[in-house]
Amino acid sequence: MSTVEQTPPTPGSGGPPSAPAPRGHGSGAVTGVAWTVLPYVASVVLAFLVGGLLIQAMGYSAVDALEAVLTSSFDSRFGMVETLHKWVPIVLCAYAFAIPLATGKFNIGAEGQLLLGATGGAAIGITFSDLPAVLLLPAMLVAGVLAGALWAGIAAVLLVRFRVNEVLSTVLLNFVSFRLIDWVATSVWPDAGAGHPATTPVGDGARLPLIGEAPGLHSGVLLVLALAVFIAVGMRFTPTGFEMRAVGDNPRASLINGVKTSRLAGAGLVIGGGAAGLAGAIDVAGVQGRMLEGMQSNFLILGIIVGLMARGSMLALPFIAFGIAVLEFGAGTMQLVASVPVEMVLVIEALILLFLLLSDIVRNRLRGAA
Amino acid sequence: MTTAPRLEMTEVVKTFGPVRALDAVSLQVGAREVHGLLGGNGAGKTTLMNVLFGLYRADSGAVRIDGREVTITSPRDAIELGVGMVHQTFLQVDTYTVVENVVLGTTLEGGSHGAGLSAARARIADISERFGLHVDPDAVMEELPVGIRQRVEIIKALYRGASVLILDEPTTNLTPQEVDALFTSLRTMVAEGMSVILITHKIRETLAVCDKMTVMRDGARVQTLDRAETDADHLAAIMVGESHGTYQAPTVTEAVALGTAPQGTVVGDVPETTFEPGVSVRGMTVRNDHDVELISGFDLEVGKGEIVGFAGVAGNGQVELAETLAGVRPLQSGSITIDDLVLSDRATAQWLDAGVAYVPEDRHRDGILPTSGITENLLLGSHRSARVRKSGLIDWRAARQRAQEAIEKFAIRADSPATRAGDLSGGNIQRVILARAFAHRPRLLVLHNPTRGLDIGSTRFVYEQIREVTAAGCSVVVISEDLDEVIAIADRVIALYQGSQAGEWRSDRVDPYEIGRRMTGLGTSVGGAA
Known part of the structure; x- marks a missing residue:
C-alpha cells in the first residue's frame, strides 16, 4: 500500500515526451499537423533570438554569427558533404536514445556503444585487411553493430535480470569503454606515428566507397537513409514496433494485454546499442579510416537532444538530426567568421529543446482555454 | 424561521473549455439539514461542491453563508468559513497516528508540541464521543480499515470547525454496518445544528438519511425535493430523466445502478x-x-x-x-x-x-495507453493476431475500421478513432476497455x-x-x-x-x-x- 492515498497517476504524463497521436482525415488533420509543427518553428525562432542576444551581449556580431551557422552547410559542396557526414553519427546516436526511450528506457551510453562499434569494425578491418571490399566492408559494419549491441546488452541483461537502473549502467559503461579503446589504441594495434592514441589504418576493402567528385560523400549516408525508412516503417507497422510504443505509453496496460514488457525493454536497449555501434563502424569506414580516441565527439549529447526533440516520432527524427547537423557544421564556420566560440551552438540547441519542452505546457494551457 | 439559510449558492456557472460543467446551478441548504446531492457521474455534483470548497473557481454565481456573500478561492478560505469536505480518496499520512493526521496543517494551541498534541487529543476524543465517530486517537493510520480512515477525515473537518460538512460518495467502500454507523453520526451532527451535504448516486441512501435532496443531471439542477414528498421510483425517474421516453419501472440492473434495489x-x-x-x-x-x-x-x-x-x-x-x-x-x-x-x-x-479477458479496476493505470488513439488501444492484445495483419505488417486501415465499428457499437463518445484514450471520460475509457475485452x-x-x-x-x-x-x-x-x-x-x-x-x-x-x-x-x- 502506498504511503499516502492519492488519485491514481496517469501513466505517461510524467514520462518522456510522446508521439502525437496519428491524425484522422479532414480538417482535423490539418490543425493536427499545425499543432505539431508550430512548436518546432516557434522554438527554433525563439532559440535563435535568445542565442543572438547572448552573442551580441558577449560583444560579437549576432547577424554574422547566425548567418554563418545557418548557411555554411549550403554554401559549398564541401559544406553539404561534411554536414551529411556529421548527420550519420548524430542520427544513429539519436536512434540509440530514441528506440529504448520508446519502451520507456533511457540509454545514456551511446558514446560507449559507438566506440565499441568503432573498435569492433576496426578490429575486422585491420585483421582481415587483405580481403576484398565485398566481404570486408559488410563484415566490418556487422561487427560494429554487434559490438555496440553487445555493449548495450550488458546494460540490458543487468536491467532485465537484476533490475539495475539502465541510466546508471549505460553511463558507467561509457567510462569502461574509454579505458578499453585506450588499451586497443595504445597496446593492441597502436599507430606510433599518429601522435594521438589511434589504431593503424583499416584495409582499403574496409573503406566505404565515395560518391561523386571530390570531396566525395561516403556511401554510409545512403545506408543510414535506407535504415531510417526501415526504422520508421518498423516502429509503425510491425507488431514488435507497436509493442515498443505501447510499453513506452503504459507498461502496466501492455503487460496486462500480453506484452512481455521487460524483454522488450531489454531488446530496445540492444537495438539502440546496435545503432550506435553502426555509427562507430561507419565513422571508421567512411571518415577516419581507423579507430581513434575522441571520435565519439559530442554525439551522445546530440543524440539525446535529437531523440527528445523527435518526441517518439521515428519519421521526424532524421530530419531533426539533419537540422542539428547543419548547426554543428556551421559552428566551426561561425568561430572562423565571427570568432564566437563553437560552444554557442550547443547553447542554441539546448535552447531549442528547452523551448520545445516548454511549448507542451503552453499548448496544454491554450487547448484548455480554447 | 425567517433567517437566511445556512448555505445558499445562486446561479453558479463553471465551464471547462467547451464543456459547461455547471449550468446556473442554485442550491440552498438549511441548518440542521442533511441535504442529498443526487445524480449520475458527470451530473456536476462533485464539481459544484469543489466550487464551494474553493478547489474550482466559478465563472459566475454567488455563494452566501448565513446570508453573507462570501468569496472562496481556496480550501483555506472554505475551512475558515466553516465548510469542510471529505473527498472520495483520502490524503493521509499512513505512518502518522490519527491525532497527527488530524492536526496536520493546523496550528497547535498550547506551548510545546507535546502539550499542543495532548490538547488536540482531548478535542478529538470529545468530537468522536459527541458524534459517535469512534476511533483510537493513537492508532497508526496504515493499520486502520477504510471505514475508520473515513471517520478520521470527518473528524479532521469537524476539528477545523466545519459547520457545513460535504461528503463525496462516502459509502463506496463501506460495509452495510459502517454505512448505518455513518448515517447515525450524520443525524447527530445535524441535530446539533450542523449542515451536511451528501454527494451520492444511490437513491436508497438519500432516502435513508437526507431531509432534502437536490437532483442534478448534465450539469444542471433538475429539482429539489423534501424527503416526505418523494419515494425511490419517483427519484429514479427524475434522475434518469424524461429524455429516455416515458418512464418505466427500473429494471434490475438499473435498480442497482440507482441503489433502489430492495435488500x-x-x-x-x-x-x-x-x-x-x-x-x-x-x-x-x-x-x-x-x-x-x-x-x-x-x-x-x-x-x-x-x-x-x-x-x-x-x-x-x-x-x-x-x-x-x-x-x-x-x-x-x-x-x-x-x-x-x-x-x-x-x-x-x-x-x-x-x-480470457480482463477489465481491470484501475482503468487509467492498467487499462489504456493514454497518449495513443482508440485504434491503438483496441489493437493492444490482439496486435499479433492474423486478423489485423497484412503480409506481416499491421493493417492500420483495418484497425481503424474496427475501431470505428467499436465506437459505434459501444457508443464511445469520441471525435474519431484517433482520439487519445487519455482524453476520454471515465465511462468512455471503460467502454474502450470493454470493447477490447469482448473482441x-x-x-x-x-x-x-x-x-x-x-x-x-x-x-x-x-x-x-x-x-x-x-x-x-x-x-x-x-x-x-x-x-x-x-x-x-x-x-x-x-x-x-x-x-x-x-x-x-x-x-x-x-x-x-x-x-x-x-x-x-x-x-x-x-x-x-x-
Whole structure:
C-alpha cells in the first residue's frame, strides 16, 4: 500500500515526451499537423533570438554569427558533404536514445556503444585487411553493430535480470569503454606515428566507397537513409514496433494485454546499442579510416537532444538530426567568421529543446482555454 | 424561521473549455439539514461542491453563508468559513497516528508540541464521543480499515470547525454496518445544528438519511425535493430523466445502478439453473507484490454462462485474485483450467488467445495507453493476431475500421478513432476497455469494479454487455466493492476476506448484513453492527 492515498497517476504524463497521436482525415488533420509543427518553428525562432542576444551581449556580431551557422552547410559542396557526414553519427546516436526511450528506457551510453562499434569494425578491418571490399566492408559494419549491441546488452541483461537502473549502467559503461579503446589504441594495434592514441589504418576493402567528385560523400549516408525508412516503417507497422510504443505509453496496460514488457525493454536497449555501434563502424569506414580516441565527439549529447526533440516520432527524427547537423557544421564556420566560440551552438540547441519542452505546457494551457 | 439559510449558492456557472460543467446551478441548504446531492457521474455534483470548497473557481454565481456573500478561492478560505469536505480518496499520512493526521496543517494551541498534541487529543476524543465517530486517537493510520480512515477525515473537518460538512460518495467502500454507523453520526451532527451535504448516486441512501435532496443531471439542477414528498421510483425517474421516453419501472440492473434495489429479498430474475462446467481453479496459491502469500489453497468453479461475484472490502486480495484469474500474475501453485485447457504457467498472451479477458479496476493505470488513439488501444492484445495483419505488417486501415465499428457499437463518445484514450471520460475509457475485452470472444471474463465512477448509462451498458457474453456461454467473475452490484448481477456471491472465501450464497437468498459481517472477518453468530 502506498504511503499516502492519492488519485491514481496517469501513466505517461510524467514520462518522456510522446508521439502525437496519428491524425484522422479532414480538417482535423490539418490543425493536427499545425499543432505539431508550430512548436518546432516557434522554438527554433525563439532559440535563435535568445542565442543572438547572448552573442551580441558577449560583444560579437549576432547577424554574422547566425548567418554563418545557418548557411555554411549550403554554401559549398564541401559544406553539404561534411554536414551529411556529421548527420550519420548524430542520427544513429539519436536512434540509440530514441528506440529504448520508446519502451520507456533511457540509454545514456551511446558514446560507449559507438566506440565499441568503432573498435569492433576496426578490429575486422585491420585483421582481415587483405580481403576484398565485398566481404570486408559488410563484415566490418556487422561487427560494429554487434559490438555496440553487445555493449548495450550488458546494460540490458543487468536491467532485465537484476533490475539495475539502465541510466546508471549505460553511463558507467561509457567510462569502461574509454579505458578499453585506450588499451586497443595504445597496446593492441597502436599507430606510433599518429601522435594521438589511434589504431593503424583499416584495409582499403574496409573503406566505404565515395560518391561523386571530390570531396566525395561516403556511401554510409545512403545506408543510414535506407535504415531510417526501415526504422520508421518498423516502429509503425510491425507488431514488435507497436509493442515498443505501447510499453513506452503504459507498461502496466501492455503487460496486462500480453506484452512481455521487460524483454522488450531489454531488446530496445540492444537495438539502440546496435545503432550506435553502426555509427562507430561507419565513422571508421567512411571518415577516419581507423579507430581513434575522441571520435565519439559530442554525439551522445546530440543524440539525446535529437531523440527528445523527435518526441517518439521515428519519421521526424532524421530530419531533426539533419537540422542539428547543419548547426554543428556551421559552428566551426561561425568561430572562423565571427570568432564566437563553437560552444554557442550547443547553447542554441539546448535552447531549442528547452523551448520545445516548454511549448507542451503552453499548448496544454491554450487547448484548455480554447 | 425567517433567517437566511445556512448555505445558499445562486446561479453558479463553471465551464471547462467547451464543456459547461455547471449550468446556473442554485442550491440552498438549511441548518440542521442533511441535504442529498443526487445524480449520475458527470451530473456536476462533485464539481459544484469543489466550487464551494474553493478547489474550482466559478465563472459566475454567488455563494452566501448565513446570508453573507462570501468569496472562496481556496480550501483555506472554505475551512475558515466553516465548510469542510471529505473527498472520495483520502490524503493521509499512513505512518502518522490519527491525532497527527488530524492536526496536520493546523496550528497547535498550547506551548510545546507535546502539550499542543495532548490538547488536540482531548478535542478529538470529545468530537468522536459527541458524534459517535469512534476511533483510537493513537492508532497508526496504515493499520486502520477504510471505514475508520473515513471517520478520521470527518473528524479532521469537524476539528477545523466545519459547520457545513460535504461528503463525496462516502459509502463506496463501506460495509452495510459502517454505512448505518455513518448515517447515525450524520443525524447527530445535524441535530446539533450542523449542515451536511451528501454527494451520492444511490437513491436508497438519500432516502435513508437526507431531509432534502437536490437532483442534478448534465450539469444542471433538475429539482429539489423534501424527503416526505418523494419515494425511490419517483427519484429514479427524475434522475434518469424524461429524455429516455416515458418512464418505466427500473429494471434490475438499473435498480442497482440507482441503489433502489430492495435488500434481503429476491433481487434477481435468476432461475434455478445449473451450469455446465467451464472454468476451474484448484488449490491456487498467489503472492502479493511484497512476496507475501495472500491467497492459498483457493478453489473455484465458474460454469459456462455463470456470473460469480466476489464481495469484499478493498485490500482483501481482490487485485491479486483478479490478476491471477486474468493470467497477469503467476500462480505459486495450483492450476487454472478452461474446458480442460490448463492455462496456469503460460504467458499472458496465451491466456488472451484462450479467451480470457480482463477489465481491470484501475482503468487509467492498467487499462489504456493514454497518449495513443482508440485504434491503438483496441489493437493492444490482439496486435499479433492474423486478423489485423497484412503480409506481416499491421493493417492500420483495418484497425481503424474496427475501431470505428467499436465506437459505434459501444457508443464511445469520441471525435474519431484517433482520439487519445487519455482524453476520454471515465465511462468512455471503460467502454474502450470493454470493447477490447469482448473482441477476444471471451470464455472467461474477469471484471474488477467494472462500474465504479460510471454514470447510469454506462453502468447499464456494462451490465447489458455482461449479460450478453453470459448468454454466449462465457464464465464471468465480478469482483466489486459495491455489494449491491455483486448481489444484483451475480448468480453466486462469495465474500472475500484476507484472500479467503468467507462465505458463499445464492444471490437470491442473501442477507447483505450477513455478507457484510463475513467480509469483515466476523462469523455468523455475531449480531449487530461492527
